[in-house]
Amino acid sequence: MTIEGAGPDEIDELARRAQGGDREALESLLATIRPRALNVCRGVLPHLPDAEDACQEALINIANKVGSWNGQGRFTTWMHVVALNSARSTYRRMKNQATPRDPMEYAGVDRPDPRTTSVIAGTRLDLLEAMETIEKDHPQFVEPLLLRDVYGLSYEEIARQVGAPLGTIKAQIHHGRKLARPLLRGSE
Structure with a gap:
């Protein structure tokens, strides 16, 4: 169950209820914030499957750490940071997996210049x-x-x-x- 068009106040309330152990509120919270988390992840990872992986990691982290939101700022701001960190973590993992073990493996292959390779969302x-x-x-x-x-x-x-x-x-x-x-x- 999601709260269609949920505003920050409704999301904050769901988060408070989830912190109190309300399992339905947690499920509703995760479903409600998923599009926002995916947008954050897509800002770092333009390839949708990669962004979806990062988003899934972010939602797991949010579910596990919802109790660490202190309630002073908006939950969506806290969620934004968690999603950003998950996307950066996914990027690092993918970068490490893509790095050739043997530098000669790619000798002579032209690689795109990352300084001129744009991705969506201005990053x-x-x-x-x-x-x-x-x-x-x-x-x-x-x-x-x-x-x-x-x-x-x-x-x-x-x-x-x-x-x-x-x-x-x-x-x-x-x-x-x-x-x-x-x-x-x-x-x-």
Whole structure:
């Protein structure tokens, strides 16, 4: 059972009931948010079957961790972060599986330049690569930067979700952008 056209208040209520152990509310919540979670995953993974795999992982994580939503921000904002992390995890797993064990295996084969290969939802393969690089030394910048620049969440929503002061979030996003710029330009 889904709540057609459910707004944030109805979704928050379903989440509260699910946190209280209401199994029907949890099932309804998952069915209601699935389209939103799939859209988040498609923003990272344009190939629908890959996005659906990531969405399924996100829904499992949401079901298992619904109790960790603190209720201060909207449930949909919290769900957005869980779905984004699931999509990034799926991307990493696929990237690792696609990496040849023997570099000579692809010697002489022209590969597409990820800096010029666009994908839907305004994201680019080079952005994901840049986030992977930044995350190694500066993991605190990645989540706020993706939530702002890819998914368009407001600074206030990000601050509530991450649990950091608004000024800190703005500084992290600014610094993250400075780190990402040279990585997005590639080697010129």
